[in-house]
């Protein structure tokens with residue numbers, strides 16, 4: 592396929608997201624190492640979710656994929672088009688960093704297993720020994736969990752990043768409206784300890800692909816996250832592309848030689 596056609600197809604895919612329903616990402620469970628993005632699971636959002644960024648990267652080297660190389664296997668439950676779309680999201684991250692996703696050989700013990708789940712999208716955060724699960728509802732490409740922006744959001748969790756709005760300094764930038772949060776999802780909005788996360792010298796970013804949208808896990812249609820800088824409110828929850836700070840954090844965490 593000629594390069595111009597590839598770019599055109601990619602642009603078309605991205606644009607479908609621009610005009611699609613706003614994304615909203617969501618919560619983490621009590622498991623410190625898991626991030627769940629229940630945009631679909633919660634039942635309050637038909638389309639998708641969003642993300643944010645800030646102080647959200649795991650600081651320990653042992654929680655990063657060695658040499659920025661991420662072996663993976665994709666469950667055969669996904670069809671060829673779905674698997675290709677998941678790999679396209681991986682390629683987009685590779686284009687902005689030194690991260691490399693490589694198909695895991697049979698003897699490989701430590702790898703990401705991209706598999707299916709009934710509702711929502713979720714990923715373990717960071718590297719660890721054994722099989723690390725990234726679970727996606729098997730929507731068609733560009734729908735739900737298989738939107739390129741949502742896939743990149745989940746892959747950033749896999750690489751070691753938490754949500755932006757969980758950063759220790761988030762109260763300087765957003766207000767959490769506790770009374771509007773669906774019962775049981777409060778943990779998705781809690782601040783994380785400064786010791787557990789590193790901002791990699793990047794500012795809080797309303798436009799991070801790891802920031803939730805303003806209505807994530809809303810039980811009543813009212814906002815759960817309010818931007819203290821109103822002109823930045825529309826950035827929250829974007830699921831189009833990695834933001835500049837997303838890219839900078841990723842490159843810094845993995846010590847990429849040619850940082851942006």
Ligand SMILES: [Zn+2]
Pocket residue numbers: 616617626627628642744745748754
């Ligand atoms: Zn997430």
